[in-house]
Amino acid sequence: MFEPQLAPVASESGADAYQNAILPKVSRTFALTIPQLPPPLRRAVTNAYLLCRAADTIEDEPVFSAEEKRHYEIAFIDAVTGRIDPQCFAAELAPLLSQKTSEAERDLLSHLPLVLQVTQDLKPEQREAIVNCLKVMSHGMHDFQRNVGLQGLDTLRDMDCYCYCVAGVVGEMLTELLIDFDPALASQRETLMRLAVSFGQGLQMTNILKDQWEDYSRGVCWLPRDVFARHGARLGELQAGQQDANYASALTELIGVAHAHLRRALEYTLIIPAKHAGFRRFCLWSIGLAVLTLRKLQKNLDFSAGDQVKISRRAVAYTVAFTRLSGKNNTGLRWLFAAAARKLPLTPLSAEWSASAHAHLIWPKSAIPYFAETA
Known part of the structure; x- marks a missing residue:
């Protein structure tokens, strides 16, 4: 699954244009606030938000079992970090999303390779911050979603x-x-x-x-x-x-x-x-x-x-x-x-x-071993 293959290459301007076009369709609030940022920061934050939204879409997909969600979350991180081909990942995942997932979110997952073109063009320090965030977010969401109820x-x-x-x-x-x-x-x-x-x-x-x-x-x-x-x-x-x-x-x-x-x-x-x-x-x-x-x-x-x-x-x-x-x-x-x-x-x-219950003292340490399983 997710065997590497040559993917169509869009221009950087095309990838940026897609980011700017899809943002207001997946978030009214961030479509208002992100454009206030200076251009270099705006580009990275837009990219980060869209990737976080993609991770959230996978976790919220009602037709996926807990095991399927975990599988696709790990694969998503692998696509972001370049360990698997994002075109193959998107081609497999996008058709599986149900109509309960919004059209804009389905479009975002279908065009994940375009979003990741921008990711790869960011500074290494920016990419590292985004990837670390996605790892903690994906692991944490899965852990809570697995047990939550009414x-x-x-x-x-x-x-x-x-x-x-x-x-x-x-x-x-x-x-x-x-x-x-x-x-x-x-x-x-x-x-x-x-x-x-x-x-x-x-x-x-x-x-x-x-x-x-x-x-x-x-x-x-x-x-x-x-x-x-x-x-x-x-x-x-x-x-x-x-x-x-x-x-x-x-x-x-x-x-x-x-x-x-x-x-x-x-x-x-x-x-x-x-x-x-x-x-x-x-x-x-x-x-x-x-x-x-x-x-x-x-x-x-x-x-x-x-x-x-x-x-x-x-x-x-x-x-x-x-x-x-x-x-x-x-x-x-x-x-x-x-x-x-x-x-x-x-x-x-x-x-x-105030003293010790900041969740950030707990979650990042537990998130890394979760994704290390696929190393």
Whole structure:
């Protein structure tokens, strides 16, 4: 399987054109934020996002068994690293994707060789950051997807680890790409890396809370069972539109946790020098949209579908406008964040999370042996 063969070669401009064309079809948010980055960084981040999306598509494909997902995830990493021919991999995988996978995602997997042409043209340091991220993400997603159900995750710590695997590690990768772009930031690496995990978790938790009922309809729940049990709610018994005060209390606590992580995301952004206005906008717009989503969630704790807490185009436009005006002023940005988040609950992060529960201390070490099996 995946025997090497000569593949059609497209020009670099054709590969870049495909990246730019497919991005808005697979993500509205990142199609808004990534273009704010300076061109060398924009190209690498676009490529990284599309590869992460491809990995996520494999893991989410409902017709694949757990064994098939693991097989294709390992093969995907092999295609990214050049150990197998990506044309053969794409030709085998793409036709197997069901109609439950979006047309844009199927198109992305079909054109994986084009995306990987850009990957191979990146600097070695950029490729290394992307590959390391994909290894942790693919392993972590598989490990969690294999055991998740309507009963939810066991604990909030498990949710932390899941958020790291699908988002925190992406924050670390973006930080590596940023430091490669501006080596002067290397002196801040440790602080940036720590805050990058919170950045990823804040955004991912917001998505989990917003999309919980769509996930529930697919037989999946990423919420922590211990938090809901403490408030007297049972995840396995929840029904959209029939939540009670106990559920609302637990959800409020989790909104507060996401808020706490987004505060750290703001601190991450403010470390970045104002001269990197594009990178700041990339961060600030994501943070702003997440805060507004949390506000809608808090006002609609009895919601039954993600569309009910979706922020409006006008709110997006206001976020873009206000952050543009204040983008270089740290004091102004702190005030803007405080004003947007003033009615949100705030749940202090546990001492365990702050001291040692960063999932990045756990997952990368376990991810490498997983992929070493195919070495």
